[in-house]
Amino acid sequence: MTAPVQGGMGDHDYVEYVTARLPALHRLAYVLSGDAHRADDLVQQTITTLYVKWSRVRQADNLDRYVRSMLVNTFIDQRRLAWSRVRLFAEPPERVAYEPDQDERTAVRQALARVPRRQQAVLVLRFFYDLPVAEVAEILGVSVGTVKSQTAHGLTALRRLLGEQTVAALTKER
Incomplete structure (x- = not known):
């Protein structure tokens, strides 16, 4: 590789x-x-x-x-x-709909895939890698304010897709 x-x-x-x-x-x-x-x-x-x-x-x-x-x-x-x-399939793969009883990781991953890419990147760097706002801003080459607004917009999108309780549990103490 x-x-x-x-x-x-x-x-x-x-x-x-x-x-x-x-x-x-x-x-x-x-x-x-x-x-x-x-x-x-x-x-x-x-x-x-x-x-x-x-x-x-x-x-x-x-x-x-x-x-x-x-x-x-x-x-x-x-x-x-x-x-x-470009997808190398005869037909597009079936998309699995979100169901509340699915494994939490799978549900989060599916919801995250539906969020715009820059918001995905901000959420992953902030919450998965636990990086501070300033470092995320430096990595993405944007302002601290942009990271904060992208975080807010991304969390709003996840709340809409997953429901308020799931997102609250995922972002606890942030």
């Missing part, structure tokens, strides 16, 4: 970094996309871009934050690309 390496001075560092971070990157991609195959694509695209920029970005103050930003921005931008709408 890593990009091909062509024997440069930083290639060993790149391979070592990506190998160590691959599980965390895939987990973030999966939480954002809700699909293992799309998560693989997100990670692949991110680490390929990272390889191309490696000589410049490996000296970043917080390389993990930089790479996480790359992945989140790739996720957000992916919807705009025409190929992201």
